[in-house]
Amino acid sequence: MADIKRLRLLRMSRLERNENLAAYLFLSPWIIGLVVFLLIPLGMSLYAAFTRWTIINPPPVWTGLDNLNYMFTKDRYFGFSLGITFKYMIMSLPLSIVLGVLLALLLNQKTRGMNFFRTVFYIPAVVTGVGVSILWLSLLDPQLGAINTILRSLGVARPPNWLNSPTWAVPSLVLMSVWGVGGSAIIYLAGLQNIPEHLYEAAEIDGANSWNKFWQITLPLLSPTLFFMLITGLIGGFQVFQQAYILGGGTKFWAAKYMRFYVLHLYIMAFQEGKMGYGAALAWVLVIIAAVAVILAFTFFERRVYYEEGGTKEG
Amino acid sequence: MKRLYLVSLLTILVLVLTACGGTPTPTTAPPPTQAEATAVPTQAEAAPSTEKVTIRIWDFGGDEFEWIDSMAIPAFQKKYPNIQIEHLGIPESDYSTKLDTAITAKDVPDIALQSYTYKLWKAGHVMPLDEFMAKDGIKADDFFPIYMSWGMLDGKAYILPVNTYIWAMLYNKDLFKAAGLKELTADSVVTYDDWLTFARAINKPSDKIEDRVFGSAIFTPNWNAMNNYMSDPYVLGPDGKNCKDNANTEDWVRTWTDLATAYKENLTVDSAGNLVGQTSYTDLFKQGKLGMIYGTYGDALGIQKAGVNVGLTGQPVVTPGWQGNVGAWMDAYGIMTAAKHPNEAWLFLKFLTTDVALMKANGDCSVCGNAPSLVSQAETWAGSDPMRQDYFKLLKRVVPPPFSPDVWTAVDPFYEAFRLMTEENQDPATAVAAAADECQSKLDELWDTYNSLGK
Numbered sequence: 036m037a038d039i040k041r042l043r044l045l046r047m048s049r050l051e052r053n054e055n056l057a058a059y060l061f062l063s064p065w066i067i068g069l070v071v072f073l074l075i076p077l078g079m080s081l082y083a084a085f086t087r088w089t090i091i092n093p094p095p096v097w098t099g100l101d102n103l104n105y106m107f108t109k110d111r112y113f114g115f116s117l118g119i120t121f122k123y124m125i126m127s128l129p130l131s132i133v134l135g136v137l138l139a140l141l142l143n144q145k146t147r148g149m150n151f152f153r154t155v156f157y158i159p160a161v162v163t164g165v166g167v168s169i170l171w172l173s174l175l176d177p178q179l180g181a182i183n184t185i186l187r188s189l190g191v192a193r194p195p196n197w198l199n200s201p202t203w204a205v206p207s208l209v210l211m212s213v214w215g216v217g218g219s220a221i222i223y224l225a226g227l228q229n230i231p232e233h234l235y236e237a238a239e240i241d242g243a244n245s246w247n248k249f250w251q252i253t254l255p256l257l258s259p260t261l262f263f264m265l266i267t268g269l270i271g272g273f274q275v276f277q278q279a280y281i282l283g284g285g286t287k288f289w290a291a292k293y294m295r296f297y298v299l300h301l302y303i304m305a306f307q308e309g310k311m312g313y314g315a316a317l318a319w320v321l322v323i324i325a326a327v328a329v330i331l332a333f334t335f336f337e338r339r340v341y342y343e344e345g346g347t348k349e350g
Numbered sequence: 351m352k353r354l355y356l357v358s359l360l361t362i363l364v365l366v367l368t369a370c371g372g373t374p375t376p377t378t379a380p381p382p383t384q385a386e387a388t389a390v391p392t393q394a395e396a397a398p399s400t401e402k403v404t405i406r407i408w409d410f411g412g413d414e415f416e417w418i419d420s421m422a423i424p425a426f427q428k429k430y431p432n433i434q435i436e437h438l439g440i441p442e443s444d445y446s447t448k449l450d451t452a453i454t455a456k457d458v459p460d461i462a463l464q465s466y467t468y469k470l471w472k473a474g475h476v477m478p479l480d481e482f483m484a485k486d487g488i489k490a491d492d493f494f495p496i497y498m499s500w501g502m503l504d505g506k507a508y509i510l511p512v513n514t515y516i517w518a519m520l521y522n523k524d525l526f527k528a529a530g531l532k533e534l535t536a537d538s539v540v541t542y543d544d545w546l547t548f549a550r551a552i553n554k555p556s557d558k559i560e561d562r563v564f565g566s567a568i569f570t571p572n573w574n575a576m577n578n579y580m581s582d583p584y585v586l587g588p589d590g591k592n593c594k595d596n597a598n599t600e601d602w603v604r605t606w607t608d609l610a611t612a613y614k615e616n617l618t619v620d621s622a623g624n625l626v627g628q629t630s631y632t633d634l635f636k637q638g639k640l641g642m643i644y645g646t647y648g649d650a651l652g653i654q655k656a657g658v659n660v661g662l663t664g665q666p667v668v669t670p671g672w673q674g675n676v677g678a679w680m681d682a683y684g685i686m687t688a689a690k691h692p693n694e695a696w697l698f699l700k701f702l703t704t705d706v707a708l709m710k711a712n713g714d715c716s717v718c719g720n721a722p723s724l725v726s727q728a729e730t731w732a733g734s735d736p737m738r739q740d741y742f743k744l745l746k747r748v749v750p751p752p753f754s755p756d757v758w759t760a761v762d763p764f765y766e767a768f769r770l771m772t773e774e775n776q777d778p779a780t781a782v783a784a785a786a787d788e789c790q791s792k793l794d795e796l797w798d799t800y801n802s803l804g805k
Contacts, residue, residue, distance in 0.1 A: 090450050092473045092803045111791065178627055292766065306447050309469070310799070 080315045088312035090305075095312055102316035113317075116300035117324075119205060123296065124272035127209045132264060134216045136257070139223035140249075153221070160218025168281035171211045172198075175282075198282055204293030208278055219264055226260030227253065255341040262340045269332055273325045274298055297321060403691045404434040405698060407683070408449070409463035411439010413716045415681075421713060422706045426698055433694050453688075460689040461699060464501075464509045464682050468755055471503045473803040477685045478506040482696045488703075493723050496678040499750035509682035510703040511723035513710055516744050517574055517677035519666070520645045522638065523659040525552050525563065529641075534663040536740035539675050542608040545569065545642070545666040549617040552641035559625055559639075565617035566642040567631045571605055572764040574644060574665055578677035579751035581668035585761065590754030591797060593789035597761070598782055605668045606764075607778045610771040621772075635660075644677075647741040648719045654737070662740045664747070674749030680723055721745060754793065755800035763788035 084102060086095035106113050142153050159167070174180050175197040186194040195203040234252050243251065254261075276298040283294030295303075301321070305314025409415045415437075423435045438459070440448050445463070452458045453475050462476075470476050483489065490497055490507055494514050501509040523533060529551035534540065540548075549565025556562040569575075576585040576597070587596045613621045619631060619640060626634060632649055634640040636656040644665060645653075653660045664675030683702065685695045707722035711731050721728040721741060728745070732738035754760065767785035770776040 087802065089473075089799065089803065091453050091470060091475060093454070109791070109795075111788070306450075308799070309450055 081319060083312050083315035084319050085316070086312040088310075088315075090309040090311050098312070102313050103320075105313065106316060106320065112295055112300050116295045116297045119293070119295055120273060120275065120297045122205050123208060123275060124269065126205065127212045128265070128268045128272060130209065130213055131216050131219060131268065132261065134213060135219040135223050135264070136261070138216060138220035139227055140253075142220060142224050143227045153224070156217035157221055158217070159215040160221075164277045165281060167211065167215070168278050171207070171214075171278075172282055175207050198294065201293050208275070208282070208294075211278060211282075219268075222264065223257065223260055226257045230256045256343070258340045259342060262336060265336065266329060266332055269328055270325060273321060273328070276302065400432055402432050402434065403694050404436055405461065405689075405691050405694050406436045406438065406459035407461040407698070408438045408440060408445075408459040409681075409683070410442045410445055411437075412441075415439055415463075417706070417710055417713070417715050417717065420715065421709050422698075422702060425705065425709065426701050429701070430694075430697060433697065435698065453686075456688060458686040458688045460686060460691055460695040461683050462686055464684040465679075466756060466758065467684075468503060468753070469800060469803055471506075471508045471684075472800060475687050476508050477687045477689070477692060478508060479510065479685065479696075479699075480507055482700075483507060483510075486700060488700070492725060494678070494725060494728070494745050494748065495750050496680060496745075496748045497723070497750075499753065500678075500680050501682060503753065509680070509684045510699045511680035511682040512702045512707045513717075513720045514678060514680045514723045514728075514745060515646050515648075515720050516741065516748070517578070517644050517646065517665065517679075518650075518741075518744055519569075519642055519663050520635065520650050520653065521548075521642045521661050521663065522552075522635065522640070523661045525638070525641045526661075534661055536663060536743040538663050539671070539673060540664070540666050541670050542569075542605045542666045542668065546608045546612055546617075548642065549612050550615070553615075553617045555616060557625075562622075562625065562639060564619045564622065564634065564640045566612065566619075567640065567644065568609060568613060568618045568620040569644060569666060570609065570765070570768060571602075571668065572761040572768075574677045575605070575668050576761045576764070577751065577757040579674050579749045580665065580672065580677075582672045584751055586752070586754050586757065586793060588752055590752040590757075591793065593760055593793050594786050597764075597789055598786040601668050601670075603779050603782050605666075606768070606771065606782050609768065610778055613772045646720060647737070648717060650737060651719050662737055662744065664744060673747060676744045676748050678745060678748040681717075682723075755796040759796060760789050760793040763792070 083095055085097060085099055087098045087101065088095035138156060142149060142156065174182050177183055177194070177196045177199070180197075182197075183194040197203050197207045230253065234256075235248055238248050238252055275296045279294040279296040279299045280302070283299070297317075298321070301314050301317040304310050304317060407418065409418065418437050423437065426435065427433065445465075446467075449458075449462060449467070449470070453470070458475070464470075464476065467476065488510075490502060493501070493511060496514060497511065501507055501511065519534075521534060526533060526548070529548075531548055531551055545566065551565075552563060553565035554561070554563035571580075571585075575581060581596075581599075581601060583596050583599075584590070585597045585602070586593050612618050616622070619626060619634060631640060631643045632645065632653065635643050636653055636658055638658060643649075647662065650660050650662050665677065667673075667675045683699055685692050685699065689695050703723060704727075707724070708727055708731065710718050711720060711722050711728075713719075721738075722731060725746075728742055732742040751757070763785040764782075767781040770781045771778050
């Protein structure tokens with residue numbers, strides 16, 4: 036095989052070689068950008084993860100595994116922030132998938148005004164994250180926020196303290212994420228609209244009811260979309276920062292403790308405490324954790340995804 | 351084909367050069383390296399130039415520092431027309447990060463607000479001012495005692511303060527009298543046990559805000575008594591390194607117990623829930639609905655103008671008999687080591703301390719009315735005004751705490767301890783012990799990071 040390739044190269048005409056060279060020349064700005072703005076910083080970050088590097092006191096000093104040792108033995112917030120992050124993902128991911136699919140099913144009905152509803156439900160997805168966070172900060176105010184005002188009017192004497200409560204801080208963010216479920220519903224809607232109608236017609240002829248149609252046709256054919264959303268949701272869940280930063284005040288102090296997601300903890304260590312080396316170590320550990328989670332998701336769920344061409348991997 | 355290559359190469363070259371090109375090189379000299387700039391200009395070099403220069407000053411901005419633009423800069427530029435000042439306000443939550451980034455980028459302002467920026471002093475990014483001060487006859491002793499901890503490190507001075515503020519206890523004299531309590535003075539020293547007694551006597555429970563009177567605002571020690579050295583020993587120990595043994599004493603546990611008791615007995619505004627809505631402590635105090643709050647002299651003036659018979663005294667102390675019962679801080683600026691114009695920066699800094707401080711003390715702005723930091727100026731300013739005299743007495747009383755890299759971060763766990771005591775009914779001794787452990791752990795890390803700086 037290698038001989039054939041070598042022979043092919045030798046026989047490559049001058050024109051072919053020139054064309055290859057032209058292609059590489061045109062690609063070179065992108066390649067330079069990739070190397071300069073991605074690969075080199077990645078390499079530097081990996082190096083920094085094994086150094087003690089305070090932002091105001093360069094240069095970095097090689098310390099080997101000290102950062103990892105500190106992370107697993109002394110950093111009280113490492114495990115805590117990972118716990119907060121996982122808690123958020125366990126609560127928000129299934130909820131957003133289920134509610135997204137339900138909403139998509141509703142938006143897939145052929146009734147008048149459906150375009151209007153599709154637009155309305157999609158609007159939260161296009162509002163900027165900072166604006167949404169500030170809006171929810173106001174809604175979740177324990178004294179004067181709309182949510183607690185409504186709860187009090189319904190007879191709840193001591194409504195939750197929301198963002199300052201160890202019990203309710205993460206559910207507050209889950210509530211916020213569910214408010215934006217319209218964005219994922221549109222993606223499910225696209226998946227639903229790709230399901231051939233004749234399958235439903237055939238099922239009806241065979242006496243299938245709505246539940247049968249959903250379970251036997253809709254869900255399997257929507258499974259690639261569901262799997263995609265699961266993976267992107269997993270990755271997104273590990274990266275929660277903006278809402279936690281704004282709703283928690285972005286500080287390292289007590290008030291933000293129950294909003295201390297992993298990436299926020301990383302930000303605080305790197306930029307507020309100035310420990311860039313440790314921040315880099317946290318970042319790389321996050322990459323590994325996220326990669327493991329995605330691999331596990333592929334292992335357990337991909338076999339159940341139905342691909343029209345070849346069926347599921349199970350058979 | 352050759353033409354194609356030439357065009358391709360030229361296009362790529364243009365794109366790469368455009369992408370990599372930086373901002374135009376300034377025509378002024380580049381900032382000195384840290385090694386060069388650590389050497390403070392000698393007296394011979396210290397004469398300011400007469401050429402037009404622009405110096406940059408950074409602080410938290412907003413209402414708290416609008417006096418820089420409205421008072422300080424116009425007055426200074428009248429005196430020194432060749433020196434332009436550019437003022438940049440950065441929100442407090444982002445200030446430290448922005449300053450750190452500026453240092454890394456070697457693009458620092460000439461003057462920066464100094465507030466718990468000890469790590470920058472240690473790392474050599476802020477210029478010691480001793481030579482400048484010696485040349486102009488300014489000594490550390492000329493300022494209030496808080497200067498020793500607020501402005502000095504390892505025997506060197508790094509700041510010049512503008513005004514000095516106190517966190518005192520403001521109390522409603524009429525509510526005290528109605529409750530049969532003795533009037534307090536600037537010389538009084540009360541403990542948290544006393545504070546609890548006062549709060550109970552003043553408090554009038556009611557479900558209606560019109561009839562409600564609160565004993566006190568909560569005086570959580572991690573906000574005042576801890577960092578302001580209101581206990582003996584100091585909460586972080588005499589060397590600022592031991593929280594575990596010093597934040598967990600009998601006196602401290604009793605203090606936290608008193609606070610939790612006041613909260614649970616609904617003597618404080620903080621446990622009022624939605625009865626007070628967004629009304630501030632100060633507004634409640636002005637309405638005669640609050641017996642005691644902590645506040646500055648400026649707050650006391652505002653309350654007095656609202657017609658409330660307000661008194662100024664020290665805050666409750668943790669250790670019976672401990673005289674350091676006032677918290678204090680300074681708005682203070684320092685010159686960055688890599689400043690482009692240190693001599694001109696010194697002129698402005700000195701002007702702030704000697705001239706603007708007095709303008710602010712007598713002025714009318716949101717943070718005006720507080721004492722100048724120079725003791726001689728403050729004494730003259732206090733004159734025969736009784737409240738100013740009390741303020742002056744309280745300022746002289748402040749005991750500068752031993753140095754620690756970041757007392758706020760170290761004592762932060764006590765917030766959680768208080769929540770556990772009040773919301774989950776945890777035993778105060780247990781909550782305080784756990785918080786003291788965590789405090790020690792944070793303190794060790796802070797010292798570790800601090801000691802690695804400047805190497």
